[in-house]
Each structure stands twice: as structure tokens, then as C-alpha cells.
Amino acid sequence: xxxxxxxxxxxxxxxxxxxxxxxxxxxxxxxxxxxxxxxxxxxxxxxxxxxxxxxxxxxxxxxxxxxxxxxxxxxxxxxxxxxxxxxxxxxxxxxxxx
Amino acid sequence: xxxxxxxxxxxxxxxxxxxxxxxxxxxxxxxxxxxxxxxxxxxxxxxxxxxxxxxxxxxxxxxxxxxxxxxxxxxxxxxxxxxxxxxxxxxxxxxxxxxxxxxxxxxxxxxxxxxxxxxxxxxxxxxxxxxxxxxxxxxxxxxxxxxxxxxxxxxxxxxxxxxxxxxxxxxxxxxxxxxxxxxxxxxxxxxxxxxxxxxxxxxxxxxxxxxxxxxxxxxxxxxxxxxxxxxxxxxxxxxxxxxxxxxxxxxxxxxxxxxxxxxxxxxxxxxxxxxxxxxxxxxxxxxxxxxxxxxxxxxxxxxxxxxxxxxxxxxxxxxxxxx
Numbered sequence: 001x002x003x004x005x006x007x008x009x010x011x012x013x014x015x016x017x018x019x020x021x022x023x024x025x026x027x028x029x030x031x032x033x034x035x036x037x038x039x040x041x042x043x044x045x046x047x048x049x050x051x052x053x054x055x056x057x058x059x060x061x062x063x064x065x066x067x068x069x070x071x072x073x074x075x076x077x078x079x080x081x082x083x084x085x086x087x088x089x090x091x092x093x094x095x096x097x098x
Numbered sequence: 099x100x101x102x103x104x105x106x107x108x109x110x111x112x113x114x115x116x117x118x119x120x121x122x123x124x125x126x127x128x129x130x131x132x133x134x135x136x137x138x139x140x141x142x143x144x145x146x147x148x149x150x151x152x153x154x155x156x157x158x159x160x161x162x163x164x165x166x167x168x169x170x171x172x173x174x175x176x177x178x179x180x181x182x183x184x185x186x187x188x189x190x191x192x193x194x195x196x197x198x199x200x201x202x203x204x205x206x207x208x209x210x211x212x213x214x215x216x217x218x219x220x221x222x223x224x225x226x227x228x229x230x231x232x233x234x235x236x237x238x239x240x241x242x243x244x245x246x247x248x249x250x251x252x253x254x255x256x257x258x259x260x261x262x263x264x265x266x267x268x269x270x271x272x273x274x275x276x277x278x279x280x281x282x283x284x285x286x287x288x289x290x291x292x293x294x295x296x297x298x299x300x301x302x303x304x305x306x307x308x309x310x311x312x313x314x315x316x317x318x319x320x321x322x323x324x325x326x327x328x329x330x331x332x333x334x335x336x337x338x339x340x341x342x343x344x345x346x347x348x349x350x351x352x353x354x355x356x357x358x359x360x361x362x363x364x365x366x367x368x369x370x371x372x373x374x375x376x377x378x379x380x381x382x383x384x385x386x387x388x389x390x391x392x393x394x395x396x397x398x399x400x401x402x403x404x405x406x407x408x409x410x411x412x413x414x415x416x417x418x419x420x421x
Contacts, residue, residue: 017334031343033350034411
């Protein structure tokens with residue numbers, strides 16, 4: 001979101017319209033531009049020690065990913081929150097070893 | 099014998115000076131609703147821009163408008179009125195040179211930092227009206243906290259009667275470039291069409307005319323903000339959607355108007371909405387998600403992971419969120 005500067009000076013954000021003047025930063029979604037974000041989510045792993053060796057096993061080779069785009073006008077899901085988009089994906093890797 | 103001539107000379111010089119000081123420069127400015135003697139009470143101010151008569155013939159526009167934030171632009175959901183109060187308590191009353199020590203010191207000039215957009219017609223009222231508004235907001239808050247519902251409802255009704263209604267948009271604020279297009283007349287509603295037929299059936303607003311900006315973004319822009327409001331003694335900043343439209347949307351090649359997206363394509367007409375309406379939120383952002391599993395090799399350790407790439411494209415005419 002746009003981060004307004006307090007009274008147009010210094011590094012402090014202003015919150016009320018009576019003290020906001022200018023911007024310090026703007027993380028809002030800019031119009032007509034594509035914003036990309038990437039996430040790496042590691043599969044859960046179980047490690048067991050066998051002598052000096054660590055054995056890794058993967059309880060599951062599939063992962064359900066639920067991507068939700070929320071609009072939180074007042075910064076919290078408790079008050080006036082809107083779910084704009086939701087997509088469910090499932091990915092899996094080859095867990096056959098080697 | 100020279101005295102009368104000298105006196106005549108002084109009078110001639112003095113008369114034009116007084117005239118140009120009393121009258122605004124713009125031709126027709128003194129013929130507007132805004133120029134009438136200032137409203138002395140909330141009720142008088144409401145009466146000046148009373149749009150009740152429009153309902154009978156423009157029922158749909160009225161119904162739609164009643165659902166929009168414009169129909170309660172001062173009270174809002176309560177949050178707007180409370181923020182007016184905060185602006186006084188945490189702002190005006192703490193600043194050394196504002197001239198406000200108590201709620202009752204608040205004048206029109208102090209409230210215009212917000213009313214400029216939330217209630218532009220406050221400029222046509224006396225300081226008594228500014229005081230009445232401030233004290234009503236304070237009394238509403240007290241009644242609300244004390245769970246005195248009758249009192250709270252009554253005050254909410256009074257405060258909600260102050261809003262951006264038909265006549266604010268179709269008369270008072272219908273013309274931005276008043277020297278170019280002329281001042282809004284007290285007998286005219288300004289709309290979109292320019293079919294040349296100036297007859298309008300309303301008893302008071304007997305004429306209709308096209309406003310050159312009714313279908314243009316600048317019409318909405320006059321209240322939807324660009325940044326600090328520098329014309330004020332102490333600049334405020336609230337909405338900045340019009341600034342974002344001008345300096346971000348247009349440079350990216352955007353070419354739609356506020357009215358096209360908010361009133362026409364949305365099908366919402368005068369129920370001008372934001373994310374609260376699904377018609378708008380459905381169009382707001384395109385989301386593209388791609389996922390993939392990758393077995394990442396961290397030196398000698400295999401670490402399977404999912405990668406999730408999300409692309410968001412804002413399809414609105416300004417940043418999301420605003421402000």
C-alpha cells in the first residue's frame with residue numbers, strides 16, 4: 001500500500017489524512033503492470049540417523065497448494081476482509097529414489 | 099471655486115476601487131447556489147442543495163446513489179465522521195498556530211481540509227455550521243458509546259443528510275473550468291447530453307445543459323485526490339486515486355475514464371463502488387499462478403520443493419489500494 005509521509009518530512013509514516021503529505025514508499029499494485037512474486041516451499045522431510053549417515057524420507061510426494069488473494073482494507077482479516085481470488089494446485093515429485 | 103471639482107475627482111477614483119474589491123472577478127459567479135448568503139445551520143445548508151424533488155422522475159439514479167459512499171460522504175460508515183473528530187483532537191488542537199483549543203473553536207476553514215472533498219458545499223456555510231457539525235459528531239460518538247440508540251440514530255441521520263448528492267454533482271461541482279464554461283446557474287442541471295433541448299421538467303431547475311466534463315475523469319478527479327492539498331494553510335492528504343490515474347495509469351497506456359469503468363461497464367450506474375461490490379472486485383486484478391515441483395540438490399542433499407510463481411496484474415485505473 002502507499003506509505004504516506006508524516007507532514008511531508010522525515011522517515012515516519014502518517015496515518016490520519018490531517019498528517020499525511022507525500023509518500024515514503026508505495027507497495028500498492030500499480031495499474032496495468034504485472035507484479036511477480038515467487039515462493040519456494042520445501043516438502044516435509046523426516047531425518048533419521050543410521051550410524052554416521054542421515055537417512056531422509058519424504059512422508060508425501062504430493063503437495064496441495066492453495067493460493068488466495070485477500071484484500072484487507074483495514075489490514076486485518078477480522079474486519080471487512082474480501083477474498084478476491086483463490087486457486088488450488090497440486091504438485092508432486094518423483095519419490096522413487098536415486 | 100475649485101473645491102467641487104476636487105471632490106468629484108476623489109469620488110470617481112474611490113468608486114471603482116470599492117466595486118472591484120467586493121465582487122469576484124468571474125462573470126456569473128454571484129449567480130450561483132454557492133454565492134447565496136451563507137447557510138447558518140446544517141438544515142439551511144441541506145435545503146440549499148436539496149435533491150428530494152429529483153427522486154420522483156429519476157428513481158433509478160436515486161436508488162443507486164443511495165447505495166454509494168457519496169450518499170454519506172461525511173458520516174461514511176461512522177469511520178469518516180470519527181476521523182474528522184480525530185483530525186481535530188490529534189491535529190488541530192495539538193498544533194500551535196491553528197487557533198483551535200476546543201471543539202467549538204473549529205471554523206469552516208479548519209474543516210475544509212476534509213470537506214474540500216467530503217462536503218465541498220461546506221464552503222457555502224458560516225462557521226456556526228462547522229461548529230454544529232463538529233459538536234454533532236462528538237455527541238453521536240458519546241451517544242454511541244453510551245448505547246443511547248435513539249440519540250445516536252437521530253444524530254447519524256442529521257450527519258448523513260450532509261452528502262454529495264444530485265445537485266452537488268449536477269450543479270455545484272459540474273463545472274471545473276468556470277471562466278471557460280461559465281458558472282453553474284441556479285436554474286440548471288448539468289448532464290451529459292447536448293441535444294440542444296434545454297427544457298427540464300423540475301419546478302426549480304427548469305433548464306438542463308451539458309457539462310463539458312460530466313463524462314470526463316477530471317470530474318471525479320476534483321475530489322479523488324492527487325497528493326498534498328497545497329492550497330490549504332495546513333495541507334491534508336487522503337485519496338490519491340486521481341494522481342495515480344494521471345501519473346501511473348495513463349503512462350502505461352490506459353485510456354478508459356472513471357465513468358466508463360465505475361458507472362457504465364460495471365452496470366452499477368450511480369451506485370459507484372469499490373471492492374465492496376463484486377462487479378468491481380471481479381475486474382480488479384488478474385491472477386496467474388504457476389506451480390511446479392523441483393527436486394533441488396543442495397550439494398549432496400536432495401531437497402524436493404514446490405515453486406509457486408504468482409503474477410498479479412492490476413486492471414483498474416489506479417493503484418490498489420488507494421491512499
